[in-house]
Amino acid sequence: MNWIKLEQLLLEGHSERAVSVDPPLNHLALCTQALRLAGGLQQRGVQRIAVHLDDAAELAVALLGAWRAGVSVLLPADLQTHTRQRWDAHVDVWLTNSEELHALYGAPLPTAELDLDTCQLSLCTSGSSGEPKRIDKSLRQMANEVEALEQLWGAELGDACMIASVAAQHIYGLLFRVLWPLCAGRLFTRQQLAFPEDMQRASREHPAFAWVASPALLKRMADNLDWPALSHVRRVFSSGGALPAEAAHALQQRLGQWPTEIFGSSETGGIAWRQGPTLWQPFAGVQLSQSEDGALRIASPYLLPGHIEQTADAARIKADGRFELLGRLDRIVKLEEKRISLPMLEHALTQHEWVQEARLGVVNENRASLGALLVLSASGLFALREQGRRALTQTLRQHLAHHCEALALPRRWRLLRQMPLTSQGKLPQAQVDALLLAPRPTQPEVLNQHPLDDGWTLHLAIPPDLAFFSGHFPKTPVLPGVVQVDWAMHLGQQLLDLPPRFAGMEVLKFQQLVRPGDNIELTLRFDRERSKLHFAYRNANAACSSGRIVLEAAHA
Amino acid sequence: MSDLNSDIKQLIIDALGLEDISISDIGDHQTLFGEGLGLDSVDALELGLAIQKTYGIKIDADAKDTRDHFSNVTSLAAFVTAKQAA
Numbered sequence: 001m002n003w004i005k006l007e008q009l010l011l012e013g014h015s016e017r018a019v020s021v022d023p024p025l026n027h028l029a030l031c032t033q034a035l036r037l038a039g040g041l042q043q044r045g046v047q048r049i050a051v052h053l054d055d056a057a058e059l060a061v062a063l064l065g066a067w068r069a070g071v072s073v074l075l076p077a078d079l080q081t082h083t084r085q086r087w088d089a090h091v092d093v094w095l096t097n098s099e100e101l102h103a104l105y106g107a108p109l110p111t112a113e114l115d116l117d118t119c120q121l122s123l124c125t126s127g128s129s130g131e132p133k134r135i136d137k138s139l140r141q142m143a144n145e146v147e148a149l150e151q152l153w154g155a156e157l158g159d160a161c162m163i164a165s166v167a168a169q170h171i172y173g174l175l176f177r178v179l180w181p182l183c184a185g186r187l188f189t190r191q192q193l194a195f196p197e198d199m200q201r202a203s204r205e206h207p208a209f210a211w212v213a214s215p216a217l218l219k220r221m222a223d224n225l226d227w228p229a230l231s232h233v234r235r236v237f238s239s240g241g242a243l244p245a246e247a248a249h250a251l252q253q254r255l256g257q258w259p260t261e262i263f264g265s266s267e268t269g270g271i272a273w274r275q276g277p278t279l280w281q282p283f284a285g286v287q288l289s290q291s292e293d294g295a296l297r298i299a300s301p302y303l304l305p306g307h308i309e310q311t312a313d314a315a316r317i318k319a320d321g322r323f324e325l326l327g328r329l330d331r332i333v334k335l336e337e338k339r340i341s342l343p344m345l346e347h348a349l350t351q352h353e354w355v356q357e358a359r360l361g362v363v364n365e366n367r368a369s370l371g372a373l374l375v376l377s378a379s380g381l382f383a384l385r386e387q388g389r390r391a392l393t394q395t396l397r398q399h400l401a402h403h404c405e406a407l408a409l410p411r412r413w414r415l416l417r418q419m420p421l422t423s424q425g426k427l428p429q430a431q432v433d434a435l436l437l438a439p440r441p442t443q444p445e446v447l448n449q450h451p452l453d454d455g456w457t458l459h460l461a462i463p464p465d466l467a468f469f470s471g472h473f474p475k476t477p478v479l480p481g482v483v484q485v486d487w488a489m490h491l492g493q494q495l496l497d498l499p500p501r502f503a504g505m506e507v508l509k510f511q512q513l514v515r516p517g518d519n520i521e522l523t524l525r526f527d528r529e530r531s532k533l534h535f536a537y538r539n540a541n542a543a544c545s546s547g548r549i550v551l552e553a554a555h556a
Numbered sequence: 557m558s559d560l561n562s563d564i565k566q567l568i569i570d571a572l573g574l575e576d577i578s579i580s581d582i583g584d585h586q587t588l589f590g591e592g593l594g595l596d597s598v599d600a601l602e603l604g605l606a607i608q609k610t611y612g613i614k615i616d617a618d619a620k621d622t623r624d625h626f627s628n629v630t631s632l633a634a635f636v637t638a639k640q641a642a
Contacts, residue, residue: 194597195604197617204618220601224614336598365573366602390576406596411573470576 020057037065040106116140161187219247240337269302279322354380371412371436415465455525479514488535508547571606613639
């Protein structure tokens with residue numbers, strides 16, 4: 001292929017060099033549009049621009065045009081209201097669709113080489129990973145990286161069209177599906193293709209193709225696809241998060257090649273790659289070291305010269321320089337390639353008046369999602385009692401939606417009386433995760449118990465999250481009478497020597513509702529002569545329910 | 557409401573791990589993704605897998621309108637019925 005250096009893309013337009021399809025765009029047209037944008041930006045005195053475009057070819061025009069005009073570019077992670085508010089004061093213009101792009105065109109600036117060190121790009125992490133962070137890159141850093149990619153895989157990719165399932169707004173998509181193909185003279189698809197079927201249709205349209213994908217897609221490709229046709233794919237790139245070993249293996253079986261996994265971050269760019277279940281191979285020029293706790297430290301030509309980036313990824317580095325990843329050392333998790341800070345969201349949850357304490361963990365089922373352990377405040381418990389669990393969790397989800405992407409909203413909620421802290425006051429993450437996987441409780445918590453002459457008195461706490469509260473009246477959670485009878489019998493059997501078989505009930509009375517979070521007293525007396533267990537529940541003020549359970553021997 | 561509609565609603569709840577939502581909370585014509593029920597593109601991928609597995613059908617990857625069938629429960633039920641008859 002005919003490589004054009006990143007900084008020389010606007011030096012001369014080539015009409016025979018294709019850039020994208022649907023609708024087609026060639027390199028000459030790309031240059032013309034970029035230079036017109038540059039003219040328009042300069043004419044308006046714009047110095048800083050925020051760009052969020054779904055169309056990767058338009059994104060290429062916007063980036064090159066802005067750089068040509070000496071305008072610094074910010075790529076926000078999304079266009080949510082709070083994201084726009086966060087960055088509004090830092091930019092002069094927002095460029096978010098075709099119409100806005102075309103409206104900015106002016107008289108073209110002359111062709112020129114771009115300056116590797118003054119041309120600037122800022123990537124933004126989303127708010128879900130803590131305070132939204134801005135990561136500044138020079139054109140030189142990106143140029144170094146795309147040249148390294150071409151050295152590694154250029155010859156083999158040849159004239160493959162780069163078909164992408166990831167957004168071009170993040171570092172991986174930006175490099176792999178926009179800047180690299182632009183320099184290499186390879187076609188790239190304009191739109192992000194989120195579904196396997198879309199990837200297949202796009203692949204069929206090109207004699208040679210490669211995929212720029214992520215685990216979210218790759219682990220969900222089923223046998224409805226035409227795998228023999230897809231196996232012509234020249235290479236399958238995966239990045240943004242860990243690809244499960246089973247998914248990599250399934251692709252190997254179906255395509256006859258292991259996906260090429262890229263390990264990196266917005267801060268560092270690419271760090272290393274691997275194909276199949278092997279060690280990670282650092283990219284050329286990447287120098288690894290480790291902090292005392294074993295976390296990787298990175299120096300690389302894709303960072304500013306002299307800068308060493310400390311990561312939170314624990315690793316074991318082998319003698320040959322390759323390494324094994326051992327997991328994160330902080331409480332930052334990845335959900336479908338999105339970086340999420342658990343402490344940040346926990347803090348946001350406790351800002352709500354209903355929440356006293358919150359701990360989050362990842363629930364790994366069909367799709368990984370967050371789960372929340374909550375201790376409710378008095379007003380939170382009141383809301384639960386008056387409105388029910390669904391209203392409570394919906395309200396908290398809406399509250400959190402101002403702080404994170406929808407994907408990070410907890411799907412599972414467990415309401416606890418208190419956090420089960422260790423004697424050191426800690427709650428290990430493994431226990432958070434285990435509590436999230438456990439089913440909701442079906443039994444009361446016995447706070448204490450005292451023997452009587454002919455029975456027992458027990459103090460019970462009604463778990464706020466009792467499974468029975470989601471029954472027939474989810475909006476008014478009350479403890480069903482049948483459950484009260486069942487508890488009385490079970491607790492009686494544990495404490496008293498009772499005949500095992502239920503034979504009927506007498507003088508059953510329900511006087512007051514028992515609700516989430518109540519503390520109640522249960523008195524159990526066994527009348528052995530008549531084989532009847534007398535039970536009575538009361539709260540501080542009044543009788544809740546009472547009755548007699550007739551019991552009989554197993555053989556009767 | 558047909559049984560298939562209820563079955564599909566239950567499948568959505570189970571496959572996507574939706575808590576505090578019952579089948580009576582999902583309308584037959586309610587939009588599933590985006591604003592409606594609030595599901596995202598990963599849910600759409602998961603639901604595609606679950607529907608194929610549960611009903612033993614295959615989504616035609618070369619048809620352009622495949623994902624239109626996923627807009628609500630009624631359209632999904634019609635899609636499953638048509639595929640099973642085919």
